[in-house]
Amino acid sequence: MTTENNNLEREEAVVVALKATFPDLTARVKRIRRVEASVSKALTPSVLVHAKNVLGYKALSHISCVDWIEDEHFELVYILWNPDEKIQLLIKTLISRENATMENIDTIWRQANTYQREMREMFGIEFPGFVGAKEFLLEDWDDMPPMRRDFDTKEFVKEAFFLRPGREDAKDVRDTIAKRSKEEIPEFAKKYSREK
Amino acid sequence: MDTNDKGVRKIVDMITGFARSNSLFMLAYGTGCGDIEIPPAMTSRYDWERFGYRKMATPRQADVLLISGYLATKTLKRVIRSYEQMQEPKYVVAFGSCTINGGMYWDSYNTIKMLDHYIPVDVYINGCMPRPEAVMSGLFDLQEQIKKGEANGAQKYRENLEWYRGNQKKVIKNWVMPEYNW
Numbered sequence: 001m002t003t004e005n006n007n008l009e010r011e012e013a014v015v016v017a018l019k020a021t022f023p024d025l026t027a028r029v030k031r032i033r034r035v036e037a038s039v040s041k042a043l044t045p046s047v048l049v050h051a052k053n054v055l056g057y058k059a060l061s062h063i064s065c066v067d068w069i070e071d072e073h074f075e076l077v078y079i080l081w082n083p084d085e086k087i088q089l090l091i092k093t094l095i096s097r098e099n100a101t102m103e104n105i106d107t108i109w110r111q112a113n114t115y116q117r118e119m120r121e122m123f124g125i126e127f128p129g130f131v132g133a134k135e136f137l138l139e140d141w142d143d144m145p146p147m148r149r150d151f152d153t154k155e156f157v158k159e160a161f162f163l164r165p166g167r168e169d170a171k172d173v174r175d176t177i178a179k180r181s182k183e184e185i186p187e188f189a190k191k192y193s194r195e196k
Numbered sequence: 197m198d199t200n201d202k203g204v205r206k207i208v209d210m211i212t213g214f215a216r217s218n219s220l221f222m223l224a225y226g227t228g229c230g231d232i233e234i235p236p237a238m239t240s241r242y243d244w245e246r247f248g249y250r251k252m253a254t255p256r257q258a259d260v261l262l263i264s265g266y267l268a269t270k271t272l273k274r275v276i277r278s279y280e281q282m283q284e285p286k287y288v289v290a291f292g293s294c295t296i297n298g299g300m301y302w303d304s305y306n307t308i309k310m311l312d313h314y315i316p317v318d319v320y321i322n323g324c325m326p327r328p329e330a331v332m333s334g335l336f337d338l339q340e341q342i343k344k345g346e347a348n349g350a351q352k353y354r355e356n357l358e359w360y361r362g363n364q365k366k367v368i369k370n371w372v373m374p375e376y377n378w
Contacts, residue, residue, distance in 0.1 A: 162313045163309055
């Protein structure tokens with residue numbers, strides 16, 4: 001298999017195979033060796049089981065989470081890998097941001113346990129029936145899950161830690177150099193200046 | 197600093213200071229990315245063992261606690277525990293800008309910004325990362341301080357334990373560590 005091979009037949013076949021079993025799902029070829037499918041929340045576990053047992057996507061590489069705060073939902077991306085076909089399959093699903101819950105899938109892949117623990121801690125997504133150690137990376141965390149986009153990191157840092165004074169003196173490097181060497185800053189670059 | 201009745205430093209202190217400064221045992225505990233600078237410093241390239249520095253396996257055998265880089269609050273708990281287990285005389289060398297003002301993690305939700313608010317720091321080494329030369333230069337400063345009897349971080353910690361504890365408990369909410377008993 002070479003990189004010059006722009007023939008997407010194998011990827012198209014995956015889309016067809018997915019659509020044959022699950023007519024509701026939308027799938028498309030993203031590029032060579034990468035297929036993407038959007039699935040409803042309820043259908044996700046069965047699609048994952050089907051992909052693993054029938055289509056040969058044996059490995060779960062990662063579960064990632066995207067916070068679409070404007071649309072008020074989280075997007076979970078299950079990244080699967082087929083070691084025989086060498087194709088990556090992204091299964092995306094949207095869940096509500098309020099009281100976010102998702103089906104526990106660590107019975108399908110054991111490594112999902114780790115990713116679910118991380119998502120529980122960093123985004124506050126609950127997985128009913130999921131047994132895993134309570135803490136993942138943070139210790140004694142009692143605030144909002146920190147990876148949510150409405151978590152104000154700067155405010156939290158100001159309250160929780162001591163900040164050494166002097167950092168606000170940091171000058172714009174470009175401006176400082178220009179002033180020192182009496183250089184003219186182009187008009188388009190001025191809007192990026194930190195000096196008001 | 198202990199002085200004799202003439203207000204001069206005791207000779208025995210000068211001798212112990214000299215002896216201590218020339219055999220610094222460090223706790224081999226890398227907290228952040230900065231610990232990658234230690235292997236070149238201690239192996240043949242920079243060979244800091246010629247100055248009497250050695251790495252020690254346990255806090256109870258060590259004199260110097262090297263804080264190499266950023267400290268997550270989770271790591272801070274272990275650092276405090278290690279520091280309190282060390283026998284006096286004990287010194288803290290913090291290197292990397294992360295320990296001074298947070299460095300590139302200055303707005304991170306899980307790393308502390310000013311180490312000297314949690315444990316007393318004798319020498320700060322600036323840089324991100326400081327080169328092994330800089331680390332050794334900082335350790336020379338520490339040696340000078342020990343010779344002069346000025347490296348008294350442990351004493352500062354003992355005298356202001358309440359202030360340090362208050363700061364530590366502000367970050368470490370579930371405090372399950374034993375009391376400090378020297």
